Amino acid sequence: MGEREEVKLLGTWYSPVVARAKIALRLKSVDYDYFEEDLFGSKSELLLKSNPVHKKVPVLIHNNKPILESLNIVEYIDETWNASGPSILPSHPHDRSQARFWSAFVDDKWFPTLIATTITKSENAKAKGMEEVGEWLLLLEDAFISISKGERFFGGEVIGFMDICLGSFLVILKAREKLKGENILDKSKTPSLCKWANEFLADDTVKNVVPEIDRVVKFMREFEAETQTRA
Amino acid sequence: MGLINGVNNDEYVRLLGAWPSPFVLRTRIALNLKRVPYEYLEEEDTLNSESVLNYNPVHKQIPILIHGNKPIRESLNIVMYVDETWLSGPPILPSDPFDRAVARFWDVYIDEHCFTSINGVAVAKDEEERKMAIAKLEQCMALLEETFQECSKGRGFFGGDNIGFIDIGFGSMLGPLKVLEKFSGVKFIHPENTPGLFNWADRFYAHEAVKPVMPDTEKLVEFARLKFNTSIFK
Numbered sequence: 001m002g003e004r005e006e007v008k009l010l011g012t013w014y015s016p017v018v019a020r021a022k023i024a025l026r027l028k029s030v031d032y033d034y035f036e037e038d039l040f041g042s043k044s045e046l047l048l049k050s051n052p053v054h055k056k057v058p059v060l061i062h063n064n065k066p067i068l069e070s071l072n073i074v075e076y077i078d079e080t081w082n083a084s085g086p087s088i089l090p091s092h093p094h095d096r097s098q099a100r101f102w103s104a105f106v107d108d109k110w111f112p113t114l115i116a117t118t119i120t121k122s123e124n125a126k127a128k129g130m131e132e133v134g135e136w137l138l139l140l141e142d143a144f145i146s147i148s149k150g151e152r153f154f155g156g157e158v159i160g161f162m163d164i165c166l167g168s169f170l171v172i173l174k175a176r177e178k179l180k181g182e183n184i185l186d187k188s189k190t191p192s193l194c195k196w197a198n199e200f201l202a203d204d205t206v207k208n209v210v211p212e213i214d215r216v217v218k219f220m221r222e223f224e225a226e227t228q229t230r231a
Numbered sequence: 232m233g234l235i236n237g238v239n240n241d242e243y244v245r246l247l248g249a250w251p252s253p254f255v256l257r258t259r260i261a262l263n264l265k266r267v268p269y270e271y272l273e274e275e276d277t278l279n280s281e282s283v284l285n286y287n288p289v290h291k292q293i294p295i296l297i298h299g300n301k302p303i304r305e306s307l308n309i310v311m312y313v314d315e316t317w318l319s320g321p322p323i324l325p326s327d328p329f330d331r332a333v334a335r336f337w338d339v340y341i342d343e344h345c346f347t348s349i350n351g352v353a354v355a356k357d358e359e360e361r362k363m364a365i366a367k368l369e370q371c372m373a374l375l376e377e378t379f380q381e382c383s384k385g386r387g388f389f390g391g392d393n394i395g396f397i398d399i400g401f402g403s404m405l406g407p408l409k410v411l412e413k414f415s416g417v418k419f420i421h422p423e424n425t426p427g428l429f430n431w432a433d434r435f436y437a438h439e440a441v442k443p444v445m446p447d448t449e450k451l452v453e454f455a456r457l458k459f460n461t462s463i464f465k
Contacts, residue, residue, distance in 0.1 A: 053340070053374065067332045069339060079328040093315040097303045104305060 007032035008061040010047050012039055013211055014219055016168040017070035018058040022209045023164050024074045024088060028081040071103055074164055086158045095147075099154070102143055103165035110136045111169055114184075118176065118220075119227070133184065140166065141190040148192075152199045159203060167200040168210070175216035241299040244269035248294045250446055251454045253346075253403040254306035255294040260399050261313040263440035265320035307338055310399055324396045337378055337389075338400035345371040349407050352415060353459050365417055375401060376425040383427070387434050394438055402435040409448050410455045414464055 009025070009032050011018030025032055037047055037057055050059045050066035060067040060076065067076045078088035089096050110133065117129035147154050147162065154162035177184055187194045200206055246262065246269050248255030262269050274293050296303040296312065303312045314323040324331050348371055351364030382389045382397060389397035408419050422429045435441055456464045 062329070065329050067329065068336050072332050072335050072339075075335070076328050076332045079331065093312050094298070094301050094303065096315065097308050097312045100308050100311070101304055104308070 006061075006063050008035060008046075009033070010035045010037055010044070010050070010059040010061070011057045012037055014216060015057060016172055016210075019168045019171075019210050020070045020164050021058045021060055021073045021077070023159070023168070023205055024077040026205045026209060027088060027159065028077055028085040030077070030081055030084070070168075071107070071161075071165065074161065078161075086155075087160075088155070088164070089161045090155070098143075098147060099161040102140070102147075102154075102162055105136075106140075106166050106169070110140070114169075114173070114176075118224075130182075130184075134186075134189070137185065137190050137193065141193050144192050144196060148196070153196065159200065159205060163196075163200055167197075167206065170197050170201055171210050171213055171216055172220075174213050175220055178213065179217050179220055238268070243299060245272060245297040246270070246294060247272050247274050247297070249274050251406075251451060252293060253407055256403040256406070256444060256446070257306045257399050258294045258296060258309045258313070259444040260394070260403070260440050261310040261323060263444065264323065264394065265313055265317040267313065267317055267320075306403075307342070307400065310396065314396075321393050322395075323390075323399065325390070333382070334389075334396040337375075337397045340371075341375075341397075341400045341404065345375070345401070345404060349404065349411060352411050353407075353455070353464075361415070365415065368411075368419060369417075372419050372425050372428065376428050379427040379431060383431075388431065394435065394440065398431075398435060402432075402441065405432055405435065406446055406448065406451050407455075410451050413448075413452055414455075 007025070007030055009018070009021055011021065011034065013036060022034075035044065035046065037044060039057070043055055046061075047057070047059060048055060050061060051068050054068065056068075058070055058073060060073045062076075062080070067073050074088060090099060113129050113136075114133050117126045117133070120126050120129070144154060148156065151157050153159050154166075159167070173184055176182065185194055185197055201210070244262070244267055246255070246258060248258070248271060250273060259271070292304075294304075294306055294309060296309045298312075298316070303309050310323060324334055345368070348364055348368035352361060352368060355361035355364050378397070379389055383391065386392050388394050389401070394402070405420075412418055412420075419425075420428050420432055436445060
């Protein structure tokens with residue numbers, strides 16, 4: 001290869017979706033420059049220029065071209081550095097469609113419902129939301145058993161697309177469990193997912209990339225206090 | 232292995248859909264583009280249909296593509312699946328990873344913003360709500376006009392010389408847009424404000440993969456009148 005390729009990642013340390021991009025880059029052994037954005041303060045020129053539509057992170061900039069949306073970025077990384085590291089998406093079209101389906105389910109239904117229970121002040125809405133989160137974890141348990149076919153990850157022996165998608169939310173989930181004394185990922189209800197969660201967080205490509213649970217607990221505590229005073 | 236209509240069970244393709252649905256339309260266009268023979272099954276009442284519940288217990292929605300005995304769900308997912316499975320027809324997604332990422336980004340935008348705005352106009356309870364939804368939709372159109380100019384690079388479609396992922400994603404919304412134009416009196420795709428899109432829409436409707444499956448606008452108007460009992464349709 002000629003010149004070193006220029007890869008930049010704009011993100012925030014606490015964002016689970018930014019972690020997705022970091023994990024993917026690590027899986028493919030891609031060197032990159034990371035820029036921490038202050039989303040509560042003022043967004044950088046580079047962010048505003050690269051993502052004028054949504055002004056959100058993560059943004060991957062490869063040789064001056066911006067790629068947006070976390071799962072889009074993961075697919076892009078998989079396709080661009082396809083000769084390096086394991087395949088992130090499965091090779092068979094049906095397995096790929098399953099991975100995309102379940103990751104959309106996590107992003108569009110499961111995680112937003114979980115977050116809503118953090119924000120809502122209604123005890124009723126919170127209870128209902130948590131019930132749905134629990135029910136959907138059972139669905140994900142079934143999906144994991146069927147897709148992993150006895151291996152450690154959704155992706156098989158190695159972390160894949162679905163692992164990155166759901167796994168990126170594990171730190172927030174565990175931080176929430178710690179903060180509230182709740183048991184969201186329950187060994188008695190979803191034993192396979194619990195085992196998978198530990199494998200994922202212990203994996204080399206993940207453990208130094210995702211934020212520490214205690215740091216996120218502190219962040220959540222401060223964030224909650226802030227939103228309570230503003231309400 | 233059995234045969235259904237002379238086709239090996241494993242290869243048999245069925246599509247569960249509903250004629251007014253723009254999401255179902257996407258999948259039919261994709262299948263047509265690749266010249267995939269398939270059996271189309273109209274779901275009259277999707278929520279109670281047993282086959283829908285069997286194949287899509289999570290969302291209970293159409294479209295559902297059944298290839299052999301494997302169900303594939305979600306319209307954009309299905310379009311990508313069709314593109315990746317039937318390799319002999321024209322490609323739906325571009326080959327360059329960056330162009331693919333751009334195509335995927337815009338189709339997500341179309342679903343999360345445009346379609347939501349279209350719905351917003353249809354279900355608006357009063358004039359104020361409708362005005363806001365209309366403004367949002369006009370913003371979407373302006374952005375898509377820019378995107379069309381950038382992606383088409385002077386050629387006929389977002390995908391270039393032939394229809395591609397963004398054409399299919401957005402083109403499927405043209406029917407609902409025309410219905411809204413009729414009822415709201417607002418022209419969302421306008422020869423002066425969105426000249427690129429205006430001409431593109433005609434080309435899209437005329438495309439051989441689209442023409443046979445695009446629902447008739449008048450029928451969509453009637454459907455909307457019956458389905459949405461909101462102020463705009465009275």
